[in-house]
Amino acid sequence: MKSRTDKVNVALVQMSCSSDPKENLDKVVDRIDEAARMGARIVSTQELFRSRYFCQSENHDNFQLAEPIPGPSTEALSRLAADRGIVIIGSLFEKRAPGLYHNTAVVIDADGRTLGLYRKMHIPDDPLFYEKFYFTPGDLGFRAFDTRFGRIGVLICWDQWYPEGARLTALQGAQIIFYPTAIGWHPSEKEEYGQRQHSSWETIQRSHAIANGVYVAVANRTGHEPSPPDHPGDGIQFWGQSFFADPSGQIIAKAGIEEEQILMAECDFDKLDVQRTHWPFLRDRRIDAYQDIVKRYIDQ
Helix, strand or coil, X not given: CCXXXXXXEEEEEECCCCCCHHHHHHHHHHHHHHHHHCCCCEEECCCCCCCCCHHHCCCXXXXXXXXXXXXXXXXXXXXXXXXXXXXXXXXXXXXXXXXXXXXXXXXXXXXXXXXXXXXXXXXXXXXXXXXXXXXXXXXXXXXXXXXXXXXXXXXXXXXXXXXXXHHHHHCCCCCEEEEEECCEECCCCHHHHHHHHHHHHHHHHHHHHHHHCCEEEEEECEEEECCCCCCCCCCEEEECCCEEECCCCCEEEECCCCCCEEEEEEEECHHHHHHHHHCCCCCCCCCCCCHHHHCCCCCC
């Protein structure tokens, strides 16, 4: 679908989070409002901005952090979107029904209407990232949304490692793929593995921009979040470094590691056609030969 504009200013909110959900909501509203005053027309939060990253442990009390959609956060973000005439992507802990929870992104158009939801499809289960305890895998599939300022797709954190998700989102016409994220180092591993972990994370997402000829916009949280009392340890040092990659995979804007920051970039949608014409990956796909991609593994 043709975008309503050739160029758009896009912003990512990179911030630390406290243990107070209301404080975090007020903070993100202030940051999004500031981004709008700076000229942003599409703004994305980081993953699960209303709380600290509670998945460091498996604790039933943390389900109290979830909220329905629509709910308090979407109401606040919708008012702001309408007041400022901007598109907002907000990442929330969704309570869909008793005992049924999702890691969900809501897409709100510039008139305050909710265009739809994306529910995180790939759910990790790693040390200090115990998301399978909390989140039911998404059931809405990979989606793109036609906003006032362009057609966008949203994936969430662990989804960023899977080329299938980026491809299916791009095939629906997404011009920008957003990745609200909460990823960081185990402090004890940072010295030995930190550089390669971050490089892998950045590289895989740049590759999605290249392979699909789209912009990629990644909003990560920052700051050290201590281990919860029920799971003593060193906590997580979130590595920040939110970034934008253009359709050739070049990083056009990047935030710092520890700074709270509003990261802004201009996305020129004409570059999608230029990139895809000169690097015609979509043209040369062999869709007749990919049937085995739906198998878990191809046994020999």
